[in-house]
Amino acid sequence: MFICAEDFAHGSTYMFRDYSYFARFPHMSMTVIYFSLIIRVFSNPLVAIRFINVIFSMLNIILLFFISKEIFKDKTKSIWVLLLSSIYPPMITYNNVYCSENLAIPLLLLSVLMFFKAINGYIKNKLLFFLISGLYLSAMQLFRPLGYIMIVAYTMYIFLYFKEKIKLKIIKSLLIILMFIIPYVIVSYTLIGLNITENPLWSPMEPISTSVLKGTNIYSGGGWNEEDFNLIDKYSEDYSNLDKAAKEVITQRLITTPKIELLCFFVFKYAKQWCIGDFGGVYWSQLGLNEAYNKEHYLDIMGKNEGRDLIKLSNDMQIYTQLFYITILILTYIGLYKNKKNVNYKIDFFYIMFCGLAIQCLLTEAQDRYSYPFSWIFIILAITAFNNNTVNSNGGKNE
Numbered sequence: 019m020f021i022c023a024e025d026f027a028h029g030s031t032y033m034f035r036d037y038s039y040f041a042r043f044p045h046m047s048m049t050v051i052y053f054s055l056i057i058r059v060f061s062n063p064l065v066a067i068r069f070i071n072v073i074f075s076m077l078n079i080i081l082l083f084f085i086s087k088e089i090f091k092d093k094t095k096s097i098w099v100l101l102l103s104s105i106y107p108p109m110i111t112y113n114n115v116y117c118s119e120n121l122a123i124p125l126l127l128l129s130v131l132m133f134f135k136a137i138n139g140y141i142k143n144k145l146l147f148f149l150i151s152g153l154y155l156s157a158m159q160l161f162r163p164l165g166y167i168m169i170v171a172y173t174m175y176i177f178l179y180f181k182e183k184i185k186l187k188i189i190k191s192l193l194i195i196l197m198f199i200i201p202y203v204i205v206s207y208t209l210i211g212l213n214i215t216e217n218p219l220w221s222p223m224e225p226i227s228t229s230v231l232k233g234t235n236i237y238s239g240g241g242w243n244e245e246d247f248n249l250i251d252k253y254s255e256d257y258s259n260l261d262k263a264a265k266e267v268i269t270q271r272l273i274t275t276p277k278i279e280l281l282c283f284f285v286f287k288y289a290k291q292w293c294i295g296d297f298g299g300v301y302w303s304q305l306g307l308n309e310a311y312n313k314e315h316y317l318d319i320m321g322k323n324e325g326r327d328l329i330k331l332s333n334d335m336q337i338y339t340q341l342f343y344i345t346i347l348i349l350t351y352i353g354l355y356k357n358k359k360n361v362n363y364k365i366d367f368f369y370i371m372f373c374g375l376a377i378q379c380l381l382t383e384a385q386d387r388y389s390y391p392f393s394w395i396f397i398i399l400a401i402t403a404f405n406n407n408t409v410n411s412n413g414g415k416n417e
Contacts, residue, residue, distance in 0.1 A: 019046065020064075020116055023053030034215040037255045042224040047215055048160040048205075049118040064116075071113040071120045078394065079103045081127040086398055088134035089364045095401050102346070102400065107339040108393050111299025118161040119390050125158035126168070126391060133172060134364065136190075148190050152197025159202050160219070162391055167374040169195060175367050224250075225261040227268065232383040233287075234271050236279070240287040240384040284380055291379045291386075295343025297393050298386025300336060346400045353402025360405045368395045 022033040022040065033040045033050065040047050053067065060066035079100060086099040103109060112120060129151045136147035151172070159165035173191045180187055206219040217223065228250055233240045249267065253260035272280070357365050375392045382388075 019050055020053055023050045024057055026050060027054040027057045031214055036216075037223060041216060041222075043222055044215060044217055044219045045161075045163045045222070046118060047209065047219060049121065051214075052121065052161075053116070067116055068114060071115075074120050074124050075109050075113050077124045078109060078127055081124065081131055082394055082397065085127065085131050085134060086401065088131065088138055089362070089398065090401070095404065098404075099397055099401055102397050103394065105342075106394070106397060107296040107342060108299045108390055111296050111303050112390060114303035115299065115387075117302070117387065119387060122158045122162035122164070123391050123394070125154050125161070126164070127394070129154035129158060129168065133194075137364070145190070145193060148193040149197050152194035153201060155194070156198045156201040159198070160205060163220075164375070164391055165198055165202075167371070167378060169198060171367065171370045171374055174370055179363050179366070223257055225257055225264065226382075227261050227264040229382040230268055231264040233381055234268050236271070236275065236283045239290060240283075240380075242383065287384060288376065288380060291384055291389055292376075294386050295340045296336075297390040299390070300339075302387060343396075346396050349400035349403040350396050353399050353405065356405045357402050362402070362405065365399070365402055368399055371395060 026033065032038060034044070034047055035041055040050060053063070056066050056070070057063045082103045083096050083100040086096040087093070090096060132147045132151035132154060136144045136151060139147055155165050155168055158168075172194050176187050176191050180190075202219070206215075209215040210218070228246075231249070232238070232242060232246045235241075235243050235246055237243070238245075246267075249263060250260060253263060275283075353365075371392060372395055375389060379388060
């Protein structure tokens with residue numbers, strides 16, 4: 019992605035055209051353009067991107083503090099969210115990774131913050147906050163295609179938890195949806211008009227069914243595998259027939275596989291997706307560097323002859339990372355039980371979010387980093403373990 023960004027900075031657009039990688043997966047296009055901007059501005063873009071990642075990570079921590087204030091109305095709990103998020107392993111390890119998730123998360127958090135401000139705000143400000151929430155969600159969609167999950171989560175929450183007439187619920191939902199769609203469409207067709215991309219950002223050349231194809235391969239645990247890759251390669255540049263072939267294989271797998279075996283597969287895949295405490299951050303920042311493509315080119319950009327790890331996580335450190343994550347998960351389950359007794363309906367929104375992404379991850383290709391953008395949810399849910407008193411009206415259903 020970085021190499022293509024360097025070429026784009028020098029005027030080439032081949033990476034977005036025909037059957038190239040970013041024409042097949044156009045949701046990554048804006049990240050390439052962002053990297054190219056960094057290349058043009060900074061003399062050492064690799065270091066600059068990491069530095070900006072750190073700034074975004076710090077912003078995430080601050081945003082989580084303000085989100086928790088909107089949810090709990092408790093400064094002490096908000097401070098605990100701040101402290102936990104500052105030592106949360108994925109938020110540290112991913113600072114060293116060149117990926118679109120680092121750009122998407124602060125925009126996602128801003129959208130969620132504006133949504134809760136709309137819930138808690140005065141009547142005259144509610145609609146404005148819903149609009150801003152949709153706008154930030156649209157910006158996030160430019161980097162990670164998770165906006166559809168959030169649109170469903172926002173809409174479900176509005177219709178299930180708001181004590182309003184159906185007309186007002188529809189208006190609020192439409193405000194978010196329209197502010198999500200309109201800027202996204204404008205940016206997409208602007209890129210086409212500037213002769214940068216050939217297709218809309220939401221219309222990949224490679225059909226989505228190929229991701230589901232890999233995601234339903236039992237023998238690979240739902241991850242990348244040579245069997246499905248060979249099928250995709252067989253129909254190279256013939257995506258219409260590829261889509262048909264992929265759907266046939268998917269249907270055959272779901273129908274012919276014994277139900278118990280299929281259930282065990284999805285349970286295993288779910289557990290595997292959410293069991294890693296750093297969400298793959300250590301691999302992508304450390305092991306991924308050692309296996310990087312064009313490594314010599316990266317070293318040349320850095321002005322070095324060889325690369326070395328300034329900080330190398332030991333196996334013991336990874337054990338501590340996993341223990342920290344397990345503790346967070348245990349507190350999350352305790353909070354789930356306590357939230358039934360001392361109901362804070364705002365917490366239910368995060369359960370809806372989590373279920374949405376969990377379902378998507380069950381159906382599509384498995385990668386640790388795909389769940390990273392929602393990893394911060396567990397920090398907020400862990401704090402619910404300390405709910406001892408019945409919440410006030412601010413934590414109840416919305417008026």
